[in-house]
Amino acid sequence: MIKIGIIGGTGYTGSELARILCRHPGVEIAAMTSRQSAGRKVSDVSPFLKGYTDIAFSERLDPSGLDLVFVATPHGVAMEEVPAILDSGAKAIDMSGDYRLRDPAQYEKWYGHEHKDAKNLGEAVYGLPELFRGEIRGADLVANPGCYATSAALAIAPLAKRGLVGSRVIVDGKSGTSGAGMVPSARLHHPFCGESVVPYSVGTHRHTPEMEMAVGLFSGMEPEVFFTPQLVPIVRGMLSSCYMGLAEGADPGDLSRAYRDQYGGERFVHFVDEPSIRAVAGSNHAHVGFREARGTVVAFGVLDNLVKGASGQAVQCMNLMLGLDEGAGLDAPGLGV
Amino acid sequence: MIKIGIIGGTGYTGSELARILCRHPGVEIAAMTSRQSAGRKVSDVSPFLKGYTDIAFSERLDPSGLDLVFVATPHGVAMEEVPAILDSGAKAIDMSGDYRLRDPAQYEKWYGHEHKDAKNLGEAVYGLPELFRGEIRGADLVANPGCYATSAALAIAPLAKRGLVGSRVIVDGKSGTSGAGMVPSARLHHPFCGESVVPYSVGTHRHTPEMEMAVGLFSGMEPEVFFTPQLVPIVRGMLSSCYMGLAEGADPGDLSRAYRDQYGGERFVHFVDEPSIRAVAGSNHAHVGFREARGTVVAFGVLDNLVKGASGQAVQCMNLMLGLDEGAGLDAPGLGV
């Protein structure tokens, strides 16, 4: 059995990894770390895992002997963990933003501090399988994409690649609150956000350059993204509305064809007429769709921010990196309602 | 005491009018109609009005003897009610879309049927006081604006008027569910919309030409709007995110100045750094604010869709039309939390 480790197992991303992996037919979780919960059983801290795993959190893990390690720590910390993992011979998937931007200068500009692992940064592959499947297969280090960036890139990239839209893109993102993590804060306080829509980090959010990079790498176009993230009072789910100018000569039929060509053979990304958060919630599926009027295209990208927007996509990458069936462990349909 | 009538008093807009007017110091509700509840006491149908009004719903009302009548019926019906009201000498405020678009051809295009009252259509004034106060004062017929159009026009118009932005505008609207009215439907069914964000009528919503008209009339610019309405799972409240290109030579300081100049003296519209639905919910207040980055401006318009987005604004218009204090009856602050 393939042995997996998770560094940072108590956050939403880490426990969602465990939730998925505990039913994976081809791997086993050999170690999970947690600073504050070391020594406690995982299923005591995350009671939805009762009956699914018997392991306890450890303070640290030894990557030697593991095949792959997920690093589910905050950015800035991840790049201190990754080198040792790779040196030990294990593969690594970083859930944070530390290895997403290829250019250390970009990283420093958007994250506000220097990158300490420029060597591996240059080797990391951006883990969006529907756009970069080939590179992920051969990778030792995958940077798992952000949830907003995944939803937007899936919606934008097929159109950009085929030259159907202009390079100026506005992304209006609506995220469920679980995307903001498990640490209580004023913005996530229910009386504050429970009956509101809350914009934050407008024009300055770190997924902005990530969207540009992902779409650019895939399409060859150099998009310029303006991004407005907004919290909506749902727990799981995300809708990104991406606005672009229709390129001259393109018609809506071209747009449909682009999505069908791109995603017709995909298991997890579906081109639909009415993208629906409920249809994908709880699953690794994503919906894309669009409307066009008067020369403007709005492309919708919809997913569960904790699954296709985080841990599910990471497992999909893991499957590719380890030569397993790409969908292993990810067979849950969306909740529907 | 000034006598007021309400045609269509059981819908959300009609009962919200009653909720506001029952505390108004200068007018009294003399008659409210309801087809299905004729004969029942208003406070039995709308129990939050218990102790505030003793009148009963009538099947119809006689406008003669009334000073002003609110028409809170669906579009298409309103234009059958308005002529008789005006003929009787009473003033009228139409809550529906029937008198908002000045051009009958536009009306027919967006509403799908012919306008039957072209004569009064030409006389109607668009009831957004912060933009058209003078005209409203002298009007006999006011077309009360739509909620999306109000939120967007308040955010866009000051910038458009001063030439600070380009004419292509994208409006990404998020509305509380009460904006969709009181008739149960699949889209408003809690299991469907309660944990989702639901786009609808994308690019075809009737507030699109209304935004263009309102901003155009005020600013002289001819905006071209692409509008995406989306339901979010809150009951009251609306946030419209309006995207525009920054005009050459303009800087963010110009944008702030534009809003301050426009709204500095206003009682209900406030230019703030962080527009907040909770701060205005339950009140006639609206927030506008903006962020700018890389040549793109996002202007936010925030309000309670039933108050400043509907019945509160209508009462504000009524006050102007009747020569009363503009804020009479509208002194409630937002709920805050």
Next chain:
Amino acid sequence: MIKIGIIGGTGYTGSELARILCRHPGVEIAAMTSRQSAGRKVSDVSPFLKGYTDIAFSERLDPSGLDLVFVATPHGVAMEEVPAILDSGAKAIDMSGDYRLRDPAQYEKWYGHEHKDAKNLGEAVYGLPELFRGEIRGADLVANPGCYATSAALAIAPLAKRGLVGSRVIVDGKSGTSGAGMVPSARLHHPFCGESVVPYSVGTHRHTPEMEMAVGLFSGMEPEVFFTPQLVPIVRGMLSSCYMGLAEGADPGDLSRAYRDQYGGERFVHFVDEPSIRAVAGSNHAHVGFREARGTVVAFGVLDNLVKGASGQAVQCMNLMLGLDEGAGLDAPGLGV
């Protein structure tokens, strides 16, 4: 492969059955009926099933050739479907209330009309596996329990059986809105219920006699239940707070022991200190727990109303009836968050 039919596949219960069965390792959905969607592909009507099933809805199904048929129609209709299924030799699981109350007089009293299939009513087994596993194994017809009744019976029965509590029970139930089905109505209209807690059918709800029967059959005690159902603004999930007097001489240690003895070996029902809707949402798991003070016990029963409260439990029964592994197809952990 074992062949399964579903009568009434477009409602929440029917489509949830399909959501679970499409991943079941031992059965296949051979036919699903829908009056209004006959001829359409199931995955077009329920888009979360895209990629999981290719069948189309039929107007009716022929039970001969099927091993088991789920009847997911409203009560009153089910008892017209069941006889033909059983006559054909297939087994049947009725999702409605038609076969839950053993006594036709009780049925008539609470459902308001006569029972038309008294013969099979006498043979039906109440499908709550943790309480009636043996009977379910041998049954041809299972009455799948109601969601409230399941949550309450799981919490009450172990205490009643051991004589630790008195027979007067108050059940204060809080249900997610999906429990009320997919037909839009005033009570489920988001602006009405989205920021409220709505009691309904207080003291008269049909799950009242069902709770009494289930607890009574299991424990030998004859409980008298007063039941208050209340809608809370969540989509999936249910918490029933069940109040009982502590029997003389019993102490809280007895209560813990009762639950541990009863559920210690169960896969889906867990005795925990803090029952949590989020920990079981999306899964067939249930939580029970309790607090005791001053001679009063409150026992909590928590589950996902569409899974352990409906379709998941039905699949669990199916597994027992067909001699399959009881948990087959039901291995999803709760969402956690």
Next chain:
Amino acid sequence: MIKIGIIGGTGYTGSELARILCRHPGVEIAAMTSRQSAGRKVSDVSPFLKGYTDIAFSERLDPSGLDLVFVATPHGVAMEEVPAILDSGAKAIDMSGDYRLRDPAQYEKWYGHEHKDAKNLGEAVYGLPELFRGEIRGADLVANPGCYATSAALAIAPLAKRGLVGSRVIVDGKSGTSGAGMVPSARLHHPFCGESVVPYSVGTHRHTPEMEMAVGLFSGMEPEVFFTPQLVPIVRGMLSSCYMGLAEGADPGDLSRAYRDQYGGERFVHFVDEPSIRAVAGSNHAHVGFREARGTVVAFGVLDNLVKGASGQAVQCMNLMLGLDEGAGLDAPGLGV
């Protein structure tokens, strides 16, 4: 003009007091304190008050020269503030639990520390006007009731007083999250509570003895309360379901009469068939109602936890204490929707 002070003006209770008092016709807010926001304008910290008050927070306030001071600090702190206020000659209303339980031993038992102001504790009047109006009128110190206790006492007391119910009472409370205050915590974190119902402090909540005291003082009966508080994912609003045995010989008609007799002349408490959170949200109104079956009565108490459950009720007490119209400043109807 009567001069009012508020100690602790940034919490939800304090800012709600300001929201109500800023429109009060007979008093003015002369001073508000806040440790962390001293020096800042109130309307900058609570933006919904922009245009309603120009004062700034001070570090402390001098009660001499003020007519009445609201103490909106956490329990334990309040009893350090109250003596100086009373010594200065001002009246005081304490929003915390410090002066609610008359017996210092009870206080110590439930609050876990000694009471430091036993002298004033003996003089404090429990500020529930519909039950203790006379005493409040003459009081110098009022203990403003807790939200759960208000909702339950209003529902229970009229029945207890008339001997229509037994003394064992179960209170199953459902509270909006704003009742838990503005400090972020794990329990109020949206991803945790936003799609859940969360019991807490079951059987040990401090409003338990408060309910017993309030009902006991009013009715002469000595109730024994078992109380389960539960958070529901709404922001404002509370429903307490109170279960009691029907006394021998009483019939439901007696119950209706009891409520009508008790509340028929009240402005803010209404006996209705279907108590509704939405009908009272945003207002000082409360609904009570009941159902009875098989000898059990469930009485519902419904209110907005921040208004009738906290700051609105405090203003109602203030009006009584100062000889003003009891409803001054409290004329807002419920939101309805």
